[in-house]
Amino acid sequence: MHEDAVVGLIGGQGWMGRSLGLAWLEQGLLTPERLVISSRSGGNAYRDWPRVRSVQDNRALAELADVIVLSVRPQDLGGVDAEVQGKLVISLLAMTSCQEVASRVGSHRVVRAMPNAAAEIRRAYFPWYASPQVSDADRRLVQALLESCGTARELTAERDLDYLTALSGAGPAYPALLAQSMLEHARRMGLDDDIAREAVMQTLVGGSLLLEKRDGDPGEMVERLIAYDGTTAEGLRAMIDGGLCQVVHQGLEAAHRVASDSR
Numbered sequence: 489m490h491e492d493a494v495v496g497l498i499g500g501q502g503w504m505g506r507s508l509g510l511a512w513l514e515q516g517l518l519t520p521e522r523l524v525i526s527s528r529s530g531g532n533a534y535r536d537w538p539r540v541r542s543v544q545d546n547r548a549l550a551e552l553a554d555v556i557v558l559s560v561r562p563q564d565l566g567g568v569d570a571e572v573q574g575k576l577v578i579s580l581l582a583m584t585s586c587q588e589v590a591s592r593v594g595s596h597r598v599v600r601a602m603p604n605a606a607a608e609i610r611r612a613y614f615p616w617y618a619s620p621q622v623s624d625a626d627r628r629l630v631q632a633l634l635e636s637c638g639t640a641r642e643l644t645a646e647r648d649l650d651y652l653t654a655l656s657g658a659g660p661a662y663p664a665l666l667a668q669s670m671l672e673h674a675r676r677m678g679l680d681d682d683i684a685r686e687a688v689m690q691t692l693v694g695g696s697l698l699l700e701k702r703d704g705d706p707g708e709m710v711e712r713l714i715a716y717d718g719t720t721a722e723g724l725r726a727m728i729d730g731g732l733c734q735v736v737h738q739g740l741e742a743a744h745r746v747a748s749d750s751r
């Protein structure tokens with residue numbers, strides 16, 4: 489069934505929905521005939537794929553599809569009127585347990601997955617957890633669908649997904665905050681805006697790629713640069729003494745608290 493499974497994407501024009509839908513089509517994972525989407529906001533993300541079906545009614549979508557992907561905001565789950573009758577459901581919703589999804593849609597074959605904003609460029613970290621009713625064949629399909637947008641990883645405990653919602657789900661916003669803060673400082677120092685932007689972007693992207701390439705402990709790079717005892721060490725020491733690590737931990741704890749609040 490999985491080789492020719494039809495996927496129904498509820499919220500298919502939204503940020504995460506269209507990232508996944510377009511990745512499946514562009515990577516040839518699904519033919520357009522095997523994708524059905526629904527949306528409330530309109531949009532034309534699939535203009536290059538006219539054979540993708542678009543429906544208004546989620547009941548109709550649930551009838552057409554073998555696998556249903558829920559990509560609406562958590563507060564909109566109550567408005568998703570779809571009885572999926574035991575079909576495989578993949579939920580991307582933060583703050584919403586497998587149990588809550590199961591009771592809402594009428595299937596216990598539920599996978600909960602957590603993308604992040606980098607799904608848009610296919611560089612998301614995409615952990616997922618499957619309820620016991622999900623078969624091995626389902627799991628293989630889920631892995632293939634999610635890794636189209638980055639690194640997908642099955643977890644063995646659902647609670648880890650609550651934590652990862654705060655760490656990796658929200659994560660792309662954290663370097664954005666760091667970039668904003670560096671940019672503000674560079675402007676205050678009188679740098680031309682173009683140069684300031686370019687310097688911040690190239691530094692954060694280059695630094696992240698370097699960390700990825702070394703594939704090691706980021707602490708090792710920090711220690712090495714502190715031991716170098718130059719300008720970088722002075723900047724790092726002031727940030728550490730100023731409580732940067734504690735502030736990051738506080739932020740993660742606050743996001744984790746909210747992520748663990750089931751709706």
Ligand SMILES: NC(=O)C1=CN([C@@H]2O[C@H](COP(=O)(O)OP(=O)(O)OC[C@H]3O[C@@H](n4cnc5c(N)ncnc54)[C@H](O)[C@@H]3O)[C@@H](O)[C@H]2O)C=CC1
Pocket residue numbers: 498499500501502503504505526527528529530546559560561562564567568569580581582602603604605657658
């Ligand atoms: N955007 C992000 O960075 C992340 C989002 N998520 C989760 O992904 C899910 C989707 O988020 P986004 O794509 O960012 O939201 P979004 O607001 O961009 O897209 C949601 C889409 O759902 C549609 N929608 C709402 N009710 C509907 C209904 N009854 N039937 C059909 N479509 C309906 C809306 O029209 C909209 O197009 C959320 O549950 C969120 O918690 C998780 C991690 C990261």
Ligand SMILES: O=C(O)[C@@H]1CCC=N1
Pocket residue numbers: 582653654657658659
């Ligand atoms: O901010 C949110 O609630 C969603 C879940 C994690 C990232 N975005």
